[in-house]
Amino acid sequence: xxxxxxxxxxxxxxxxxxxxxxxxxxxxxxxxxxxxxxxxxxxxxxxxxxxxxxxxxxxxxxxxxxxxxxxxxxxxxxxxxxxxxxxxxxxxxxxxxxx
Amino acid sequence: xxxxxxxxxxxxxxxxxxxxxxxxxxxxxxxxxxxxxxxxxxxxxxxxxxxxxxxxxxxxxxxxxxxxxxxxxxxxxxxxxxxxxxxxxxxxxxxxxxxxxxxxxxxxxxxxxxxxxxxxxxxxxxxxxxxxxxxxxxxxxxxxxxxxxxxxxxxxxxxxxxxxxxxxxxxxxxxxxxxxxxxxxxxxxxxxxxxxxxxxxxxxxxxxxxxxxxxxxxxxxxxxxxxxxxxxxxxxxxxxxxxxxxxxxxxx
Numbered sequence: 001x002x003x004x005x006x007x008x009x010x011x012x013x014x015x016x017x018x019x020x021x022x023x024x025x026x027x028x029x030x031x032x033x034x035x036x037x038x039x040x041x042x043x044x045x046x047x048x049x050x051x052x053x054x055x056x057x058x059x060x061x062x063x064x065x066x067x068x069x070x071x072x073x074x075x076x077x078x079x080x081x082x083x084x085x086x087x088x089x090x091x092x093x094x095x096x097x098x099x
Numbered sequence: 100x101x102x103x104x105x106x107x108x109x110x111x112x113x114x115x116x117x118x119x120x121x122x123x124x125x126x127x128x129x130x131x132x133x134x135x136x137x138x139x140x141x142x143x144x145x146x147x148x149x150x151x152x153x154x155x156x157x158x159x160x161x162x163x164x165x166x167x168x169x170x171x172x173x174x175x176x177x178x179x180x181x182x183x184x185x186x187x188x189x190x191x192x193x194x195x196x197x198x199x200x201x202x203x204x205x206x207x208x209x210x211x212x213x214x215x216x217x218x219x220x221x222x223x224x225x226x227x228x229x230x231x232x233x234x235x236x237x238x239x240x241x242x243x244x245x246x247x248x249x250x251x252x253x254x255x256x257x258x259x260x261x262x263x264x265x266x267x268x269x270x271x272x273x274x275x276x277x278x279x280x281x282x283x284x285x286x287x288x289x290x291x292x293x294x295x296x297x298x299x300x301x302x303x304x305x306x307x308x309x310x311x312x313x314x315x316x317x318x319x320x321x322x323x324x325x326x327x328x329x330x331x332x333x334x335x336x337x338x339x340x341x342x343x344x345x346x347x348x349x350x351x
Contacts, residue, residue, distance in 0.1 A: 012279045017287040018212075021294040024304050034257060034305050038242060047247045048254040049217075055255035059309070068289070076288065077212045077253035077311060 023067050030061040056081055125176040129169060136161055211313075212288065217251035218317045225312075228331035229258055235336040236264050237298065242305070251314035253288065258306040258332060262298035269297045271337040277329045280321055284313040285328060295337050 025031070037054040044050040056078050062068035073082055225248055227241035242257040262268050272292045276282035290308040298304065308330070316322050 012275055012277075012282050014273055014275070014292075015287075016293055017290045019289045021296075022289050022291050022307055022309075024291070024296055024298075024306070026299070026302065026304060028305075031305065034307075037255065038257065041243060041246065045247075046243060046245055049219075049247075049249060049252060052252070055253075058255065058307070062307075074213050076309070077215070079213065 019069065019071075022062070025062075025065075025067055029065045030058055030067065033058040033061045052078065052081060122176060125172050128172055132165065132168060136165060212253065212311065215251045215311075215314050217249045218314050219249055221317045222247050222249055223312060223316075223325070224327045225254070225256070226327060226329045227256060227258070228329055230331065230333040232333065232335040235268065235270055235334055237262055237268060237270055237334055239270075239332075239334050248312060250284070250312040250316040253309060253311040256308045256310070256330075258291075258308070259303065260296075260298060260306060260334070261303040262300060265300045267297055267299050269295050269337045270334040271295050272332050272334045275331045275333070277331065278325060281316070281325050281328050284316040284319070284322070285330070286311055286313060292332065 033054070037051055037058050040051040040054045041048075048055075056073060056076075059068065059076060060073075063070045073079070224245050226245045227243065229239045229241050231237055231239050238259075238261040240259055242259050246254060246256055248254045260270070271294065274287075274290070274292050276285045287308060287310045290310070291306040296306075310330075312328070
C-alpha cells in the first residue's frame with residue numbers, strides 16, 4: 001500500500017472498477033465454465049489470448065444466471081470473437097470496381 | 100567569517116528563517132562590499148594632488164557601481180521572497196503537467212473497451228497475490244499464479260475465498276498494483292473489491308477479476324522496461340452495514 005512518506009515517487013491510487021463488483025456465485029452455477037477456463041489456461045501455459053473463448057463463455061454464464069449485468073459482448077472487448085450477423089453479409093454493398 | 104552567521108540561521112525555524120536568511124545574506128553581502136570598497140579609499144588618499152581629480156572621478160565611478168550592485172542584490176532578494184510565495188501554485192502546475200506525486204495523468208473512458216485493439220507484440224505477465232488482514236479468518240488465494248496478457252485485450256482471472264469458520268464473515272477488499280506507474284494503465288472492468296462480500300460458514304466461492312491493460316501502455320516510454328505487473332488483493336473484515344467510500348467518487 002502507498003505510504004505517506006514517498007515525496008518523490010508516485011503513490012498508488014486505487015480506482016473503483018468500471019462496472020462495479022461481481023456478485024458472489026454462492027451456488028457455484030458457473031463453476032463448470034470456470035473449470036474449463038482454468039483448464040485451458042493450464043494447457044496453454046497461462047496465455048490469456050488463447051483462452052478468450054472460455055472467458056467469454058464464463059461471462060455469458062454469469063449473465064444468464066443474473067450474476068452479472070447483461071451487456072453486449074462487444075462492450076466487454078470480445079468483438080473479435082463475435083460472428084458477424086448473417087444479414088450484414090447478404091446485403092453488403094458491392095465494391096465500386098466490380099459493380 | 101560567514102560561518103557563525105549561517106550557523107545562527109540554521110537554528111531558527113525553516114520557512115521564516117529562509118526569508119530572514121536571504122535578508123541577512125544580502126545585508127552581509129552589502130556590508131562586506133561596502134567594507135571592501137571603503138578599504139580601497141586609503142590608497143587613493145596616498146595619491147598626490149595631481150591624481151585627486153582622477154581619484155574623485157574614480158570614487159564617483161565606484162559609488163555608481165556600488166549603487167547598481169546594491170540594486171541588483173536588493174532585486175535578487177525581493178525576487179527570492181516572491182519565488183518562495185509563488186512556488187506553491189507553480190509546483191502544483193508542474194505536478195499536473197508531469198504527473199509526479201501521484202496525480203492522475205490520464206483518465207480512461209469505458210467506451211474504450213469496445214474500440215481498443217490489442218497490441219499483440221507486447222506480452223505482459225500479470226502475477227497475482229492475495230492477502231488477508233490478520234483478523235479475518237478467510238482462506239483467500241489466487242487460482243493462478245500468473246497470466247500472460249497483451250495490452251488492449253480483456254482478461255479474466257480468478258481468486259478463491261473460503262470461510263472455514265462456523266459463522267458468516269463479511270469481507271471487504273482493496274487492491275494494489277505494482278509497479279505504481281503501471282497502475283494507471285491497469286483498468287478493471289469488474290471485480291470484487293470495495294464492496295462487502297458475505298461468505299456463509301464453510302462456503303467457498305470463486306471471485307473473478309475482469310480487467311484489461313490500456314493499449315497506451317505500449318506507447319509510454321516509462322513503461323518500456325515493465326514486463327511484470329503484480330495485482331495484489333487484500334481482504335479485511337467488515338462490520339455489518341459498513342459503507343466504504345468508493346475511491347474516486349465523491350458523495351455530495
